[in-house]
Amino acid sequence: MGSVALVGVGLMGGSLGLALRERAGVEVVRGVDPDPVAIDTALTMGAITEAAVTVEEAVDGASAAFIAAPVAALPEAARAVLAAAGDDCLVSDLGSVKAEVLGSLGAVERARFIGGHPVAGGERTGVAFARAELFEGATWFLTPPAEARPDLFERLHALVVALGARPVAIDVDVHDRLMALVSHLPHLIAAALLNQAATTSPGGREALRSAGPSFGDLTRVAGANPPLWTDILLANRGAVLEAIEGHAGQMAEMADALRAGDRDAVRVAVERAAAARERLRADEPGPARARWRLLVAIPNRPGVISEIATALGHAHINIEDLQLAPGPPDGDGELSLVVEGEGAARRAADLVAGRGYRALARPAD
């Protein structure tokens, strides 16, 4: 493929540059960043191959442009990149909140913009800590809008797979609600716990200084990058407020059980949590299962591929490979998906058939 533009060269952008070069065979990575030191470091590390001064220069002739900027800067950056990039350039981002940037774009812009969110990072930020392995095994959410061009979605999917991550297409609002629950709310809670412990001193002894190691583990996330987190929480405030309400409900239930001295209710709540924790651990990758191929006849129009990929993403079916073979004008094209295991393939075929598309599942290779 052609060159790739990186708009923003920090930990995430830098790691993406390294991974694109080392794993996806990309030869030219052109980076632009307001911070000249970041650009120098990225060049020295090989995270980018060329430094650009403007966005226009960075995206000139590029096949793909990734915006790795803070969440609050995404809407403006996305519009600028889409305006500067050529018609065949895929535009994506790495932001952890997705609805705001998508909502800021018009329908024509959405055809080339497919949001992304690699669930990866580190305690330390900055390009100096970038590494090609950052995305290895990570879930990489994709939020293709209905307008997304199928060929650009195919390109992004293939790139994410090449980087060693697992692309998972989901609806943009679903993404933001999920992140509110598993990332933004926990972050807010860690901050609340720290603030409560720091401001409560029974008998004059500060609670914060009486904490054991597990309190440290639990609140580690709250130490990172306040401006970044302020932006994330505000960008996703609707979903975060909904999650806070859900949390308040859970806590009120626990409080009621404790107040009533209802041992069974307390035990059940704690046991359910322990079981959920077990499932969380069990979700780590197991032994590889047989690869199955799903062939789907689809009309040649945008929306369909986003719809199918998203339906599978919502159903926890990972698409390991995705290829489009366009058919004749007005005729059906073919979408070829690879999934792991016969069970997933059969479920996927049922899901797709339920949406009115003809589907066929068979062992791959």
Next chain:
Amino acid sequence: MGSVALVGVGLMGGSLGLALRERAGVEVVRGVDPDPVAIDTALTMGAITEAAVTVEEAVDGASAAFIAAPVAALPEAARAVLAAAGDDCLVSDLGSVKAEVLGSLGAVERARFIGGHPVAGGERTGVAFARAELFEGATWFLTPPAEARPDLFERLHALVVALGARPVAIDVDVHDRLMALVSHLPHLIAAALLNQAATTSPGGREALRSAGPSFGDLTRVAGANPPLWTDILLANRGAVLEAIEGHAGQMAEMADALRAGDRDAVRVAVERAAAARERLRADEPGPARARWRLLVAIPNRPGVISEIATALGHAHINIEDLQLAPGPPDGDGELSLVVEGEGAARRAADLVAGRGYRALARPAD
């Protein structure tokens, strides 16, 4: 010293047995436990030197007895051990909630009972995972009641120091409120987060299965031992309910700021948390400072040593060594304390003087 009795031989009791033998020069450790397999394992590992069948047998002739039983079993066990143990036997426990067991004892029993709580543990329970190093560097809370016999407090303090832990005397209610804030509430919150994520599935995609590694770190504590945690939460429910209320207040403030789109308020809350997190890390032991000795003239009666040790504990002044030299009847005795650093010594002297005792601080050794 004489033999030590361990009532309960699991991870904590077993580790205590190993540490007493390896580090405190205790030659006879007699263990009793309802689980014969635990007793066999403890004998094989050397965590106990003798198996007792009854509490009476375990404490016979012992200088100290430690109850390492689940929190719910502590009141009954404490009464049984106190009834069986000789007049010169210190009785302590390792429970993470302290007011309930103390409240269940009469004034005479309290003279020999000094609660303890080593802030240490592990994900895996059972004597098989016991190790002498478990308490190394850990805070070991002591909750001496006013009735506590000074010589028994001195004995317990010395034992805890010998085990490599840092004894910190605090009021029993202060202890339980602190633990509610830094341990029980966080545990409950981790459980609530897991339950919320496990029962919320926007777009059909289960939030729990969309969690990244940081969600796993954050909720790790909630996987452990539901019956044990049910007991802890119920035993400390007053303080836990108070902590839940404080948490709700913190979360409501955050929600208000988000709802109003008040960027400054959100940023300040997140920055305060980050600063608290920094202080938490900074609290890890620094370079050793000069040892100072604090000499305090005290009347020969119970209550005084508990009062002084607790006042220092509340003020975050660690007592590294504590010795009592009793004076003539009706005359003053002398309490000799070692603390780290001149600043801590001066603060300690002021504190003690403020309570009406004559105190002198000078470099130790």
